[in-house]
Amino acid sequence: MATAAGPLLNDIKISAKPVAGSFKAKFMDAYHRLKKELIADSESFSHTFESREWVSEVLDYNVPGGKLNRGLSVVDSLVLLRSGEELSEDELFLAFALGWCIEWLQAYFLILDDIMDDSHTRRGQPCWFRQPKVGLIAANDGILLRNHISRILKRHFHDKPYYQDLRELFDEVEYQTACGQMLDLITTPPGEVDLSKYVMDTYLRIVKYKTAYYSFYLPVACALYMSGEDDKSKFESAERILVQMGTYFQIQDDYLDCYGHPDVIGKVGTDIEDTKCSWLIVQAIARASPEQKSRLYNNYGRKDPACVAEVKKVYNELNLEKLFLDYESESYENFMSIINEEKSIELQQVLKLFLSKIYKRQK
Amino acid sequence: MATAAGPLLNDIKISAKPVAGSFKAKFMDAYHRLKKELIADSESFSHTFESREWVSEVLDYNVPGGKLNRGLSVVDSLVLLRSGEELSEDELFLAFALGWCIEWLQAYFLILDDIMDDSHTRRGQPCWFRQPKVGLIAANDGILLRNHISRILKRHFHDKPYYQDLRELFDEVEYQTACGQMLDLITTPPGEVDLSKYVMDTYLRIVKYKTAYYSFYLPVACALYMSGEDDKSKFESAERILVQMGTYFQIQDDYLDCYGHPDVIGKVGTDIEDTKCSWLIVQAIARASPEQKSRLYNNYGRKDPACVAEVKKVYNELNLEKLFLDYESESYENFMSIINEEKSIELQQVLKLFLSKIYKRQK
Ligand SMILES: [Mg+2]
Ligand SMILES: [Mg+2]
Ligand SMILES: [Mg+2]
Ligand SMILES: [Mg+2]
Numbered sequence A, B: 001m002a003t004a005a006g007p008l009l010n011d012i013k014i015s016a017k018p019v020a021g022s023f024k025a026k027f028m029d030a031y032h033r034l035k036k037e038l039i040a041d042s043e044s045f046s047h048t049f050e051s052r053e054w055v056s057e058v059l060d061y062n063v064p065g066g067k068l069n070r071g072l073s074v075v076d077s078l079v080l081l082r083s084g085e086e087l088s089e090d091e092l093f094l095a096f097a098l099g100w101c102i103e104w105l106q107a108y109f110l111i112l113d114d115i116m117d118d119s120h121t122r123r124g125q126p127c128w129f130r131q132p133k134v135g136l137i138a139a140n141d142g143i144l145l146r147n148h149i150s151r152i153l154k155r156h157f158h159d160k161p162y163y164q165d166l167r168e169l170f171d172e173v174e175y176q177t178a179c180g181q182m183l184d185l186i187t188t189p190p191g192e193v194d195l196s197k198y199v200m201d202t203y204l205r206i207v208k209y210k211t212a213y214y215s216f217y218l219p220v221a222c223a224l225y226m227s228g229e230d231d232k233s234k235f236e237s238a239e240r241i242l243v244q245m246g247t248y249f250q251i252q253d254d255y256l257d258c259y260g261h262p263d264v265i266g267k268v269g270t271d272i273e274d275t276k277c278s279w280l281i282v283q284a285i286a287r288a289s290p291e292q293k294s295r296l297y298n299n300y301g302r303k304d305p306a307c308v309a310e311v312k313k314v315y316n317e318l319n320l321e322k323l324f325l326d327y328e329s330e331s332y333e334n335f336m337s338i339i340n341e342e343k344s345i346e347l348q349q350v351l352k353l354f355l356s357k358i359y360k361r362q363k
């Protein structure tokens, strides 16, 4: 039952111990194996010494440097779906491989996103395309990463009954992510500002396609296929709620960018300076008086700290922090009631694990 | 038998009339159908009015504006492989769809290539990313085109016995093309010149992967799958010779850039100004005296017409035009002898059709 301040994290009961993190070292071993295989692979392309070195650097710089939450959640989900039944070493490796395919997919999109957004840093280091010897070659490196996914799937899953489903799943989610990017790019074209386009319907659509599918639905769908699931309705109910959780996750991200503590979130938020189509600005515009609206229009998207402060002032006048906290508690109730409707206890466990990882997160 | 000036075009006998071009109008109809389907498709992504308009423009600007040789050669090949047996309307459409997948693949690579090469024009119009409202968003548009291929294949080939083979074929060739691009980009990084890297072995490897697989092998492999072929050795012998033909085609392209007539090739060649790793410069460096080499090093890659003239002077001193014409005749003999070893008469016809289309081309 929710308290006044919202439910506590440990209200979410998961039968298996939360396994997040415990696979980290083995997961990294799997990365090194996959990398080695890709670089040694001469079936379709005969590498030169230089090209092999290049690919190796592209991979190490871009693939394993994130938090790896998405990748690790495949194995975490599979463990719960198998409810206690031990995974063999081979199965563990396959779950890691699928996790890495998701990390590869993300790295591919991030490389290109940073080029398009003209960004400077990513994961605490210069963006790949900012490396002097790289530049726009980075675009092709992104494409190489995308192609590695097909090669990993072919090498390790070709004989599985769910191979074709897996291929189509990755296609589908890549397409959705690219469409979300398109929507984002045409709504908020780099270098141009039109706050009148920042409306909730557009915001939700961008987030759903650009982030939620690949970050939340994809890992669970991978685990479902590996667990031998072939009931389409399981995938559909997982999709429905995980896409909602992904949306909630992005809204938190937008909230923390402004209200999170830099020491905790590990960076100083710049969504206001960067004219981001954030949940906060969308809510602010929808609620602002004409006077507040003109202060938002005059100050949003400017690097000047005084402008940023002015935007935050409007946010505070509009009580956006409370709006978020209410949304957060409501979401929790909503998620729990949908999860409890799910017939499969194993899938319930997976969904609760995801919720426990993100609910009320501070970073 | 070859004459002094090399064999004549009509030495190549093809039983079916060369059909190139005769399908052009129907091929364009198929484009409009595929485009309509992609834009109406709301199974995986729910378009907005703006996103639909955007995709429509991306497609019309980038996909159908080339010579369409690659796309049309799928149906041309299939006609020969079926040796006279009439194709149904449905089969025709499927052959067109595969042809369009190749054109989509090319458009995707060209959009990104133009960004990476900082090019200005493509097919007689400004590069897509040069459009003021596009810019680097073009990178994501390229990715969208890539994703359309999977969707076209899924929609129209899902129930075919060769669906999985087709998927893996497109994956394979995309990977090869991306690897060829990588090799090209790291050998001749944009904005940097190091002629010492321009050696024949590297040149041939770049051309093979960057161009030959998708332009020559891919259309025939598509037609082979559609014709029901499942003898892997057929694919392998087609691959072996078509990759060689693709290489020959690129060498012609490099030759024509310098020695072709601008009115005939439809553009003024700029490979020398653009520091391209062309067959001519590779041959020149391999044959130049120290004195000629230093003239090449001092003048290659400069926009100044006097520098271009100086490079061409060295080419002439080294008799590169004759070198090419000899190579061309030798290639012909070589191709014909390999083709005549092929056991399948139908595949022989296909290979001869390809050869007839490119041998001694002036544009
Ligand atoms: Mg970005
Ligand atoms: Mg972006
Ligand atoms: Mg953020
Ligand atoms: Mg180019």
Ligand SMILES: [Mg+2]
Pocket: B113, B116, B117, B184
């Ligand atoms: Mg290029």
Ligand SMILES: [Mg+2]
Pocket: B253, B254, B257, B271
């Ligand atoms: Mg050329």
